[in-house]
Amino acid sequence: MNLSSMVFLLIMAVVGLVVSLSLLFSGCCYFLDWELISLNSASVEMALVIDWMSMMFMSFVCFISSMVLFYSGGYMSGDYNMGRFMYLVLGFVLSMLLLIISPNMISILLGWDGLGLVSYALVIYYQNEKSAGAGMLTALSNRVGDVAILLSISLMLSLGGWNFYFYVGEECLASGYVIFLVVLAAMTKSAQIPFSAWLPAAMAAPTPVSALVHSSTLVTAGVYLLIRFSPSLAGSITSPILLLLGCLTMFMAGLGANFETDLKKIIALSTLSQLGVMITILSLGWATLAFFHLLTHALFKALLFMCAGSIIHSVGDYQDIRMMGGLVSFMPISVVCINLANLALCGFPFLAGFYSKDLILEVAFLNPLNEICFWLLVLSTGLTVCYSFRLVYYSLSGDYNLSSVSSVGDSDTLMTWPMLGLGLGAIAGGSVVSWLVFPAPSMVCLTLFMKLLALGVSLVGGFVGYLLNLMAENYKLQSLSLYPVVVFSGSMWFMPLLSTIGVSQRVLGGGLVYTQLGDGGWSEYFGGQGIYGALMKSSGYLQAVQENSIKVYLVILLVWLVGLLLVV
Structure with a gap:
């Protein structure tokens, strides 16, 4: 099943890419629509949109999914529930494909909810308390977005239909509310502030799932x-x-990743940082550029997680980077691939991330940004390189630091071959997609300072990330003097705490009181249970009357006579 699914997805990826290129060069777009039911002159329809963007994204999703399934054959080989895992991953991919080709809010909800449901099942795959807590945080955070999509569906009824293609750009009160709700839903799914806590928590899922999810x-x-x-x-x-x-x-x-020591959480925070880059350029009105970075980021981020999984699998399931070190001598293929992905993430010239990230920064500098956003963008670029080189320092270079004897090496070919396939994408993917999507070069006019700013902060970030950690070995206790700053920066600004304890005590605690007093109390007494009791009592009386018992008729006669006497 594993091999057949992988081959099928790989064929789908090739077909999707060919169709995407033909649609891109011809400028065509196909819209398939069939009506399911008509409601108050608004048609509930199942619609599919086939254009170059949807088909190219589908191609990338299928390619990465096929590599992940191949990789899972090695990573999950000792798992008892391998079949269940594969079905869950395939359900995850199917939900994403449905979301990609749906221009209709109702069919989008199917894919959107499918992603939420299967992600919960995958996060709690290792059945322990930590995974259960992470799964609940993930499910509840994404539920906010699900509710926003449901509300937008109800609002779009007043527009006459649910195909949002027909209302994009329309200016009216209903469409304004719909845009706000869609933005809210996108913020929860893409883990923007204040919904960021669930994304690092979702690292409780198996590493192949993390490679696909992120x-x-x-x-x-x-x-x-x-x-x-x-x-x-x-x-x-x-x-x-x-x-x-x-x-x-x-x-x-970016700040949190520089204080994190869990290998998977560092990569998860880098995903969060890159999602911030996409949202930033999207809010400036450059949607095609955001899509370009979405594709290039998918290639090197999947590679980064696969390399992390290979390292974790090999060093005895450790995830703390301080317990690694000197892995370049034992795992050359994994180390080469993770360095390749790291450099692509940093925007190293002519790797996948360079073409999209450098263009995003230059276009952002060209736009009229305010001072706060400008410096946040610049500092975040430096922090990306900083935590990447810190990761290299702690885990890949230096002395062998494992606390136990372990057979460390790139022995499993089921895990190394997909990494090499994605490594090729991390090298050439950016340039190829750039030539296809942006055939004409973009004209960017910047001053020399602005042009060199991205390169300068990247070099400074790399220098700080490697050398400062090298020097910090002798000054480890110095961080205690800045303990509050370290805790605040390393805990994602207390967002996981506020998203769990704060919500559970205040919001969910209040919900429990309301449920006990309202929904399970007075509402039940005067509502469902009360009506049920009254109906049962009335039906009992009615049944007694219909049994033709002489006692009943005597009682009725007696009551009638008493009433008659009182009237007289």
């Missing part, structure tokens, strides 16, 4: 939805709010 499926669904709604975002009141939140998310994630 590259091309769950977290990118919100960005993709905003790309589709981008014509309505231009000039709306939500754009500046989205810009600020995207920059803040980027900065917060």
Whole structure:
């Protein structure tokens, strides 16, 4: 099943890419629509849109999914529930594909809820308390977005239908509310502030799932939805709010990754940072550029997680980077691939991330940004390189630091071959997609300072990330003097705490009281149970009357006579 699914997805990826290129060069778009039911002159329809953007994204999703399934054959080989895992991953991919090709809010909800449901099942896959808590946080955070999609569906009834293609760019009160709700849904799915806590918590899922989730499926669904709604975002009141939140998310994630020691959480925070980059450029009105970065990011981020999984699998299931070290001598293929993905993430020239990230920064500098967003963007770029080189320092270079004897090496070919396939994408993917999507070069006019700013902060970030950690070995206790700053920065600005304890005590505690007093108390007494009791009692009386008992008739006669006497 594993091999057949992988081959099928790989064929789908090739077919999708060919169809996407033909649609891109011909400028065609196919819209398939069939009516299911008509409600108050508004048709509930099942619709599919086949254009170059949807088919190219589908191709990337299928390619990465096929590599992940191949990789899972090695990573999950000792798991007892391998079949269940594969079915869950395939359900995840199917939900994402449905979301990609749906221009209809109702069919989008099917894919959107499918992603939420299957992601919960995958996060709690390792059945322990930590996974259960992470799964609940993920499900409840995404539920906010699900409710926003449901509300937008109800609002779109007043517009006459649910195909949002027909209403994009329309200016009316209902469409304004719909855009706000769609932005809210996208923020929850893409983990922007204040919904960021669930994304690092979702690392409780198996590593192949993390490679799929953080590259091309769950977290990118919100960005993709905003790309589709981008014509309505231009000039709306939500754009500046989205810009600020995207920059803040980027900065917060970059800062948190520099204090994190869990290998998977560092990569998860880097995903959060890159989602902030996409949301930022999207809010400035460059939807195609955000889509370009979405594709290139998918390639090197899947590779990064696969390399992390290979390392974790090999060093005895450790995830603390301080317990690693010197892995370049034992795992050359994994180390080469993770360095390749790291450099692509940093925007190293001519790798996948360079073509999209450098263009995004230059276009952002060209736009009239405010001072706060400008410096957040610049500092976040430096922090990305900083935590990447810190990761290299702690885990890949230096001395061998494992606390136990372990057979460390790249022995499993089922895990190394998919990494090499994605490594090729991390090298050439950016340039190829750039030539296809942007055949004409973009004209960017910047001053010399602005042009060299991105390169300068990247070099400084790399220097700080490697050398400062090298020097910090002798000054480890110095961080105690800045303990509050370290805790605040390393805990994502207390967002996980506020999202769990604060919500559970205040919001969910209040909900429990309301449920006990209202829904399970007075509402039940005067509602369902009360009506049920009254009906049962009345039916008992009626049944007694219909039994033709002489006692009943005597009682009725007696009551009638007493009433008659009282009247007289």
